[in-house]
Amino acid sequence: EVQLLESGGALVQPGGSLRLSCAASGFTFSNYALSWVRQAPGKGLEWVSAISGSVGSTDYADSVKGRFTISRDNSKSTLYLQMDSLSAEDTALYYCAKMRSDRIAAAVNYWGQGTLVTVSS
Amino acid sequence: DIQMTQSPSSLSASVGDRVTITCRASQGISNYLAWYQQRPGKVPKLLIYAASTLQSGVPSRFSGSGSGTDFTLTISSLQPEDVATYYCQKYNSAPFTFGPGTKVDIK
Numbered sequence: 001e002v003q004l005l006e007s008g009g010a011l012v013q014p015g016g017s018l019r020l021s022c023a024a025s026g027f028t029f030s031n032y033a034l035s036w037v038r039q040a041p042g043k044g045l046e047w048v049s050a051i052s053g054s055v056g057s058t059d060y061a062d063s064v065k066g067r068f069t070i071s072r073d074n075s076k077s078t079l080y081l082q083m084d085s086l087s088a089e090d091t092a093l094y095y096c097a098k099m100r101s102d103r104i105a106a107a108v109n110y111w112g113q114g115t116l117v118t119v120s121s
Numbered sequence: 122d123i124q125m126t127q128s129p130s131s132l133s134a135s136v137g138d139r140v141t142i143t144c145r146a147s148q149g150i151s152n153y154l155a156w157y158q159q160r161p162g163k164v165p166k167l168l169i170y171a172a173s174t175l176q177s178g179v180p181s182r183f184s185g186s187g188s189g190t191d192f193t194l195t196i197s198s199l200q201p202e203d204v205a206t207y208y209c210q211k212y213n214s215a216p217f218t219f220g221p222g223t224k225v226d227i228k
Contacts, residue, residue, distance in 0.1 A: 104217075105217075107171075107210070107212055107213060108157075109176065114164070
């Protein structure tokens, strides 16, 4: 059974940093691309970033480019999202998501339960 | 960047009704289109990928069609458990934008 367990969400001040983690199990981690998708309270889904399986190529939404960094440790089956220069607009539930293939250009077929990031003074 | 729109933004229908949701891309995306269902308070769930391929385990009353810029998600006979917000997503190239969502409830 595929499981994605996010952690690291917290209350952080504007301008601060946070690192999210997603521990994965139930599939061959290195064979699949992964994404972070966020959802602000009461709002829709927003794709944030993605990383391919074996090569590790990455892409970002314009809203986070230059501030967020996605990475993965295939030896630990863990996905990360380093978030810097946080602002109130980054407040959201952050989902870890597994894609259907190694390529980032693929649909998401599994979602974690999410970890809440709140940016406020 | 390619923009994704959905219509309607919300709808109310009776149990057993046929429901159609439309998703439009501002430029052609071939068939790189997925549909997700998010029930209230729950995690999104993949329904359809490649515009028309039903994800394993999804009831056959759900179907998708379209290519290029215009896509539809159809629920052939609406059930109470289908109350949810439905999102389309393009995934031909980054950014992998979601549509704004269509909220479906029971009349």
